[in-house]
Amino acid sequence: MRLGAAAPSQIDDLVAADRILASHEIFDAYGHVSVRSEKNPRHYFMSRSLAPDLVTARDILEYDLDSNVIGATGVALFLERFIHGEVYKARPDVTAVVHCHTPSLIPYGATDVPLRPMFGLAGFIAEGIPVFEIRKTAGMTDLLIRDAARGRALAQTLGSKPAALMRGHGAVVTGASLPVAVGRCVYLDINARVQAQAMALSRNVTYLTPEEGKISVADDYRRAWELWRRQAMGH
Amino acid sequence: MRLGAAAPSQIDDLVAADRILASHEIFDAYGHVSVRSEKNPRHYFMSRSLAPDLVTARDILEYDLDSNVIGATGVALFLERFIHGEVYKARPDVTAVVHCHTPSLIPYGATDVPLRPMFGLAGFIAEGIPVFEIRKTAGMTDLLIRDAARGRALAQTLGSKPAALMRGHGAVVTGASLPVAVGRCVYLDINARVQAQAMALSRNVTYLTPEEGKISVADDYRRAWELWRRQAMGH
Amino acid sequence: MRLGAAAPSQIDDLVAADRILASHEIFDAYGHVSVRSEKNPRHYFMSRSLAPDLVTARDILEYDLDSNVIGATGVALFLERFIHGEVYKARPDVTAVVHCHTPSLIPYGATDVPLRPMFGLAGFIAEGIPVFEIRKTAGMTDLLIRDAARGRALAQTLGSKPAALMRGHGAVVTGASLPVAVGRCVYLDINARVQAQAMALSRNVTYLTPEEGKISVADDYRRAWELWRRQAMGH
Amino acid sequence: MRLGAAAPSQIDDLVAADRILASHEIFDAYGHVSVRSEKNPRHYFMSRSLAPDLVTARDILEYDLDSNVIGATGVALFLERFIHGEVYKARPDVTAVVHCHTPSLIPYGATDVPLRPMFGLAGFIAEGIPVFEIRKTAGMTDLLIRDAARGRALAQTLGSKPAALMRGHGAVVTGASLPVAVGRCVYLDINARVQAQAMALSRNVTYLTPEEGKISVADDYRRAWELWRRQAMGH
Numbered sequence: 001m002r003l004g005a006a007a008p009s010q011i012d013d014l015v016a017a018d019r020i021l022a023s024h025e026i027f028d029a030y031g032h033v034s035v036r037s038e039k040n041p042r043h044y045f046m047s048r049s050l051a052p053d054l055v056t057a058r059d060i061l062e063y064d065l066d067s068n069v070i071g072a073t074g075v076a077l078f079l080e081r082f083i084h085g086e087v088y089k090a091r092p093d094v095t096a097v098v099h100c101h102t103p104s105l106i107p108y109g110a111t112d113v114p115l116r117p118m119f120g121l122a123g124f125i126a127e128g129i130p131v132f133e134i135r136k137t138a139g140m141t142d143l144l145i146r147d148a149a150r151g152r153a154l155a156q157t158l159g160s161k162p163a164a165l166m167r168g169h170g171a172v173v174t175g176a177s178l179p180v181a182v183g184r185c186v187y188l189d190i191n192a193r194v195q196a197q198a199m200a201l202s203r204n205v206t207y208l209t210p211e212e213g214k215i216s217v218a219d220d221y222r223r224a225w226e227l228w229r230r231q232a233m234g235h
Numbered sequence: 236m237r238l239g240a241a242a243p244s245q246i247d248d249l250v251a252a253d254r255i256l257a258s259h260e261i262f263d264a265y266g267h268v269s270v271r272s273e274k275n276p277r278h279y280f281m282s283r284s285l286a287p288d289l290v291t292a293r294d295i296l297e298y299d300l301d302s303n304v305i306g307a308t309g310v311a312l313f314l315e316r317f318i319h320g321e322v323y324k325a326r327p328d329v330t331a332v333v334h335c336h337t338p339s340l341i342p343y344g345a346t347d348v349p350l351r352p353m354f355g356l357a358g359f360i361a362e363g364i365p366v367f368e369i370r371k372t373a374g375m376t377d378l379l380i381r382d383a384a385r386g387r388a389l390a391q392t393l394g395s396k397p398a399a400l401m402r403g404h405g406a407v408v409t410g411a412s413l414p415v416a417v418g419r420c421v422y423l424d425i426n427a428r429v430q431a432q433a434m435a436l437s438r439n440v441t442y443l444t445p446e447e448g449k450i451s452v453a454d455d456y457r458r459a460w461e462l463w464r465r466q467a468m469g470h
Numbered sequence: 471m472r473l474g475a476a477a478p479s480q481i482d483d484l485v486a487a488d489r490i491l492a493s494h495e496i497f498d499a500y501g502h503v504s505v506r507s508e509k510n511p512r513h514y515f516m517s518r519s520l521a522p523d524l525v526t527a528r529d530i531l532e533y534d535l536d537s538n539v540i541g542a543t544g545v546a547l548f549l550e551r552f553i554h555g556e557v558y559k560a561r562p563d564v565t566a567v568v569h570c571h572t573p574s575l576i577p578y579g580a581t582d583v584p585l586r587p588m589f590g591l592a593g594f595i596a597e598g599i600p601v602f603e604i605r606k607t608a609g610m611t612d613l614l615i616r617d618a619a620r621g622r623a624l625a626q627t628l629g630s631k632p633a634a635l636m637r638g639h640g641a642v643v644t645g646a647s648l649p650v651a652v653g654r655c656v657y658l659d660i661n662a663r664v665q666a667q668a669m670a671l672s673r674n675v676t677y678l679t680p681e682e683g684k685i686s687v688a689d690d691y692r693r694a695w696e697l698w699r700r701q702a703m704g705h
Numbered sequence: 706m707r708l709g710a711a712a713p714s715q716i717d718d719l720v721a722a723d724r725i726l727a728s729h730e731i732f733d734a735y736g737h738v739s740v741r742s743e744k745n746p747r748h749y750f751m752s753r754s755l756a757p758d759l760v761t762a763r764d765i766l767e768y769d770l771d772s773n774v775i776g777a778t779g780v781a782l783f784l785e786r787f788i789h790g791e792v793y794k795a796r797p798d799v800t801a802v803v804h805c806h807t808p809s810l811i812p813y814g815a816t817d818v819p820l821r822p823m824f825g826l827a828g829f830i831a832e833g834i835p836v837f838e839i840r841k842t843a844g845m846t847d848l849l850i851r852d853a854a855r856g857r858a859l860a861q862t863l864g865s866k867p868a869a870l871m872r873g874h875g876a877v878v879t880g881a882s883l884p885v886a887v888g889r890c891v892y893l894d895i896n897a898r899v900q901a902q903a904m905a906l907s908r909n910v911t912y913l914t915p916e917e918g919k920i921s922v923a924d925d926y927r928r929a930w931e932l933w934r935r936q937a938m939g940h
Contacts, residue, residue, distance in 0.1 A: 029459035030356070051462035103425050106353055107433035110441045118811055119873050120848045121735070142450040143355045143443075168354050168443050190808050196432055197901055198812035206815045208848075208873050215847040224734035227756035264694035265591070286697035338660050341588055342668035345676045377685040378590045378678075403589050403678050431667055499929035500826070521932035573895050576823055577903035580911045612920040613825045613913075638824050638913050666902055 007038050011057050014045055017178045019232035020225075021098065022053035026185045031100040031170075034084040035178055037062070044088055044097075049076040065089050066148065079146055083172055086151030087158065094174040096181035099145075101170035104192035109165035113199070115192060117208040121221075122191035124162045124184060126213020131165045132157040132172075143169045163188060182228070183221025242273045246292050249280055252413045254467035255460075256333065257288035261420045266335040266405075269319040270413055272297065279323055279332075284311040300324050301383065314381055318407055321386030322393065329409040331416035334380075336405035339427035344400035348434070350427060352443040356456075357426035359397045359419060361448020366400045367392040367407075378404045398423060417463070418456025477508050481527050484515055487648045489702035490695075491568065492523035496655045501570040501640075504554040505648055507532070514558055514567075519546040535559050536618065549616055553642055556621030557628065564644040566651035569615075571640035574662035579635035583669070585662060587678040591691075592661035594632045594654060596683020601635045602627040602642075613639045633658060652698070653691025712743050716762050719750055722883045724937035725930075726803065727758035731890045736805040736875075739789040740883055742767065749793055749802075754781040770794050771853065784851055788877055791856030792863065799879040801886035804850075806875035809897035814870035818904070820897060822913040826926075827896035829867045829889060831918020836870045837862040837877075848874045868893060887933070888926025 014035050021027045034046035047059040061077070062070040067085035069077055084097045108115045109131050117125035134141055137153040143166070145151050154172060158164040162184055163173040173188065175181030198205045208216065249270045256262045269281035279298050282290040296312070297305040302320035304312060319332045343350045344366050352360035369376055372388040378401070380386050389407060393399040397419055398408040408423065410416030433440045443451065484505045491497045504516035514533050517525040531547070532540040537555035539547055554567045578585045579601050587595035604611055607623040613636070615621050624642060628634040632654055633643040643658065645651030668675045678686065719740050726732045739751035752764040766782070767775040772790035774782060789802045813820045814836050822830035839846055842858040848871070850856050859877060863869040867889055868878040878893065880886030903910045913921065 029456075029462045049458070051458055054462060054465070101354065101356070103429050104432070106429045107436050107440075110353060110433050111437035112439050113436045117873075118815060119806065119875070121806070123847075140444060140446040140450065142358075143447060167441060168352075168447065170354070194808050194811045196436060197809070198815050200435060200905060201812050201818045201901060202816035204817050205812075206872060209845060211845040212848060212873065215845065221734075223754070223756055227734045227759060230759070264691075264697045284693070286693055289697060289700070336589060336591070338664050339667070341664045342671050342675075345588060345668050346672035347674050348671045375679060375681040375685065377593075378682060402676060403587075403682065405589070431671060435670060499926075499932045519928070521928055524932060524935070571824065571826070573899050574902070576899045577906050577910075580823060580903050581907035582909050583906045610914060610916040610920065612828070613917060637911060638822075638917065640824070666906060670905060 010035055010038055011045065011060050013178045014047075014060060015055055015057055016229045016233060017096070017098075017182050018047065018052040018055040020182055020228040021100065021185060022051075023232040024186055024189070024228070026098075026100050026102050026189060027052045028101070031098070032078050032080070032084075033098045033178070033181070034063075034096065036088055036095045041092075043070065044084055046078070046081065046084060049078050067151075080144055082148050082151030083145045083154060086148060086155045087172065087174060090152075090155040090158070091160075091174065093176060096175045096178045098173040098181050098185050099170065100173065100185060102185070102189050102192075104189050104196075105165055105171050106168075107196070108192060109167045109169070109171070115165070115188070116195060117213050118191050118194045118198065120208070120212075120216040121183075121219060122187040123208055123213040123216030125188070125191060126208050126210045127161055129163050129165060129188075130157050130159065130161055131167055133167045134169075177220070179221045179225035183219075183224055186224070186228075245270055245273055246280065246295050248413050249295060250290055250292055251464045251468060252331070252333075252417050253282065253287040253290040255417055255463040256335065256420060257286075258467040259421055259424070259463070261333075261335050261337050261424060262287045263336070266333070267313050267315070267319075268333045268413070268416070269298075269331065271323055271330045276327075278305065279319055281313070281316065281319060284313050302386075315379055317383050317386030318380045318389060321383060321390045322407065322409060325387075325390040325393070326395075326409065328411060331410045331413045333408040333416050333420050334405065335408065335420060337420070337424050339424050339431075340400060340406050341403075342431070343427060344402045344404070344406070350400070350423070351430060351440075352448050353426050353429045353433065355443070355447075355451040356418075356454060357422040358443055358448040358451030360423070360426060361443050361445045362396055364398050364400060364423075365392050365394065365396055366402055368402045369404075370402075412455070414456045414460035418454075418459055421459070421463075480505055480508055481515065481530050483648045484517075484530060485525055485527055486699045486703060487566070487568075487652050488517065488522040488525040490652055490698045491570065491655060492521075493702040494656055494659070494698070496568075496570050496572050496659060497522045498571070501568070502548050502550070502554075503568045503648070503651070504533075504566065506558055506565045511562075513540065514554055516548070516551065516554060519548050537621075550614055552618050552621030553615045553624060556618060556625045557642065557644060560622075560625040560628075561630075561644065563646060566645045566648045568643040568651050568655050569640065570643065570655060572655070572659050572662075574659050574666075575635055575641050576638075577666070578662060579637045579639070579641070585635070585658070586665060587683050588661050588664045588668065590678070590682075590686040591653075591689060592657040593678055593683040593686030595658070595661060596678050596680045597631050599633050599635060599658075600627050600629065600631055601637055603637045604639075647690070649691045649695035653689075653694055656694070656698075715740055715743055716750065716765050718883045719752075719765060720760055720762055721934045721938060722801070722803075722887050723752065723757040723760040725887055725933045726805065726890060727756075728937040729891055729894070729933070731803075731805050731807050731894060732757045733806070736803070737783050737785070737789075738803045738883075738886070739768075739801065741793055741800045746797075748775065749789055751783070751786065751789060753777075754783050772856075785849055787853050787856030788850045788859060791853060791860045792877065792879060795857075795860040795863075796865075796879065798881060801880045801883045803878040803886050803890050804875065805878065805890060807890070807894050807897075809894050809901075810870060810876050811873075812901070813897060814872045814874070814876070820870070820893070821900060821910075822918050823896050823899045823903065825913070825917075825921040826888075826924060827892040828913055828918040828921025830893070830896060831913050831915045832866050834868050834870060834893075835862050835864065835866055836872055838872050839874075882925070884926045884930035888924075888929055891929070891933075
């Protein structure tokens, strides 16, 4: 496929992100990750509609921020690509976007219990992880972000936060880079399970304060990214 | 074995379904999956009595809807094959049937807590997943569907629903195709675990409404099936 | 080593049992399984002191029922071999004995909640799984069955039951054959996890009745054994 | 790198410890293990800043007890190396130190529920596992042990105990040898999960008494270490 403006390393990183998220069971057969084009910030890259664990560089497509594919025809696209385009439009600080259905996150999207930060690598949760209730703007639906209007509503709930849960569906996770977005997914998942276990043990749980969370988020998950990449790509 | 009326691709899909369900731990050494014959809808295909992960095309047998095997002698059959025959009789819309003992499902069959849909890919749960209590029709038993009468009682509890739990035993899951029946098994399992976690977090859980469930069930799990098949068949 | 009276297939089955129990995480680096000699019912076979996943036929030793090793010197023996000898003495019906520390079983040995049967393959639990409290006969100890007296006390608590939990330690599981003892370990583990999940969902759990349990125990786990053996032995 | 005073077997054991802790998911991409030099007890060995599963003998560095690296320049060091130096200073009995972020341990560091010993191999927990609250000495931080002062405060909380939890962060675990420190990590993890499950079943949990714990700790995990080493090193 034609990826005129793509830096090769950006495409390689995107493929690695797909595989890492599959190998960590953040993704199953569904879910997608994108990266904003380095050369044209009004474009992003993401695979065609395909199970993430099968993605190779040849499956990557280029999209504009209305989530129209560029220079490819007759190829199946993710129905929910609007999540990516609308988040990039609303958030110039965001370079990478993940949409996932990770089982550990679903309960926090479906109850009145917010995700709260349990440890430093999940310190970004202290900023607050809002929950998107699609019923408020779209009524009874199949819960999918099938068009730009739903994408905009989701981006509005996300606001300036690192991630938002989607009730009855999953989550959208952002980052200033692919390693940050992927690392946030991994540590959202671990935090969700640790928090559930802490709440089962006791009503008195000490979460990170907003200040502790803020100071902790300096980590860019680079050490983890290098390990995960080697493990997921099999070398 | 003689499979006069079998379309080869149907047999290949059935073997793949056995392996996929084993690799996802829906099956352990026990459990079975069948498919209605494309060429003769009064017949179905299923393996001889064998652990699902060991099934190959040569192990597939053909049965009539009274669950008599066709053209094979001296081969061990599943005691509970009547589940399949009786469901196919009662449900012309059903093309594939799974019987499993998935651990995550047992608690919902043994308590007064119904399975309820937590996310879109499990939206079919909104139709309701009834529980079959064998004591009501057969009293104290080994809980197995050893004959056509028990099979009919189970099919009656199943009614027009996508699946039924079997108290103290497991579940029967149906589909209009093998990918749908297999996908329903996988997402029943995930939903069971997610729902338990949500209920542990809070008494206020937002489930999909019947309408949301209905709109969500359009997915035929085809993308998942292709991935699972590649993973389970090792290529 | 000298195994004068051993039937080769019995030794092969014992090695397979070690590997199966390790691959199912019934054992970790600790735990042991034995089988009563077919040729001399006053003798049993068990490996030298070794992690079960490393056991080969050359590591199997022969013991009398006082747990003295026969015809081997200078080899490290399991401290807790007396579990096996004393159970074989007290239970002529028993052909195989497992001692394990499976994590899922420990909570039922340390609380007032008994294991109860959740599904047919665990129907043997309906006979009752007693808990051995070593404090009653030996006071404050390292909880290990280091001698025949402790072994006899454990065998007394076991009585005629299929298994007993050991408080703060693990379990002893018996069978009329290696496949039965191994199958009981696997389904005790699954039942423990399923029962915990059911109790978390609801106070109204329907367990198998004693009669259902009794009728269900006809299964000799032979189909499972053949699968597990192939998987654990890597062919 | 120059490891003038290192016994080769000590370095090999340290690399094995890194791999074992990664393969048991005590470590993920983060965490570190060190060993006190046999030849110079005022020095210790630990890898450069690297994911533990990637560590080889060539990545091992030598440090003094102020956690200055010896004879290496331009290499990235663990920010939290002060944990190791300060524990070795305060505890002449300690030969190996692990710092980990094991998810099962975090809830016990963040609640008022102490870890208590559930079985003999975790008997060392009976000595008491204190919780380090960094807020008490350093206020609002990123929770990291970035300097000697924080390391000393942690060592003070640890006192003479085998391990301490670090609120919002993880744990520090010590041992008189690498196998003991590694074995304690593995059984702390199992105990944390078993205790949570026991507490979910019942309010009446029988823990090991201090005396039972003390008698139980004779095990040096040597049998486990040999197995884990073979498994983690792939031979």
